[in-house]
Amino acid sequence: MFKELRRRRAAKRITPGDGRPLKRFRWWQMTLRVLFYLRLTNDDGRQTVYAVDVRHWQNNSSGNVKAHLYVDGRQSARSRLPAAFPVPGGTVEVRMSAFGLKRCHYVTEDGTAYQLVPDRDSAEGRRAHFDRRHPALSRGIGFLSSTVLGVALFVLAAQVVEQLTRVEGIAQHIGTFAAPVDLPAWGNTVVGFVTLIASTERALRLRHSWLLDGAAG
Numbered sequence: 001m002f003k004e005l006r007r008r009r010a011a012k013r014i015t016p017g018d019g020r021p022l023k024r025f026r027w028w029q030m031t032l033r034v035l036f037y038l039r040l041t042n043d044d045g046r047q048t049v050y051a052v053d054v055r056h057w058q059n060n061s062s063g064n065v066k067a068h069l070y071v072d073g074r075q076s077a078r079s080r081l082p083a084a085f086p087v088p089g090g091t092v093e094v095r096m097s098a099f100g101l102k103r104c105h106y107v108t109e110d111g112t113a114y115q116l117v118p119d120r121d122s123a124e125g126r127r128a129h130f131d132r133r134h135p136a137l138s139r140g141i142g143f144l145s146s147t148v149l150g151v152a153l154f155v156l157a158a159q160v161v162e163q164l165t166r167v168e169g170i171a172q173h174i175g176t177f178a179a180p181v182d183l184p185a186w187g188n189t190v191v192g193f194v195t196l197i198a199s200t201e202r203a204l205r206l207r208h209s210w211l212l213d214g215a216a217g
Helices: 002-012 123-133 135-165 168-174 185-204 212-216
Strands: 014-016 033-041 047-059 065-071 074-080 083-087 090-097 100-108 113-115
Touching (some): 002 014, 100 185
Antiparallel strands (some): 065 074
C-alpha cells in the first residue's frame, strides 16, 4: 500500500522530455554528475538503452535536483528526486542522499531490484571497475568505510548523551554520563572529514543505511 502510494506520487512529478541528445560524460564532471544505463530487450528482440542522468549542481529555485531519463540517446522524461520512471516490465527508481545517489535501480513488476550500470568514466563507474579488478581490496575498503561510520556514530552519540545529562533536571534523575572519548575541536573536525570520505565512498557503490549514512548526513 505504502509503496504504491509512493509510486503514484512519484509519477505526478514526471514531465515529458524535450528529445535532446544525451551528452557524453566528461572526466571533469565526476563530482557533478552521475550517469547510469539500463538495457532491456523488447518482445521483438530489439534492445533499448535507457540512461539516467543526474546533475548534482543543476537544481531549480526550490533546490530540487532532477533526474533525466533518456531512451536510445534522447531525453524522454524528467523528474525531481526522488524519481520513479515507468519502463517496460517495471520502474527505474532514483533517490539521492547527502553524499550522492543512494538508489538507481530497475525494479521489476514482481519486486526484484537490479542496480543500473554506471558510465565507465563516471566516479561510480571507476569505483565499479576497481571492484572488478581488485575485489579483495575493494571489499576491504568497503569494510573500512562502514567501520569508520560506525565509530563516528558511537562518538557522536556519546557526546550527545553527555551533553544531555549535563542538564540539571536530567542529571538529578539519572545522573551524569561521561563520554569515553573526549575529543578536542580539531579531533571532531578530523572525525567529520573521514566520515565525509567514508560516506562518499559508500555513495559511489550506492550503499546506504539509514543509521550509518543517515546519521553522517
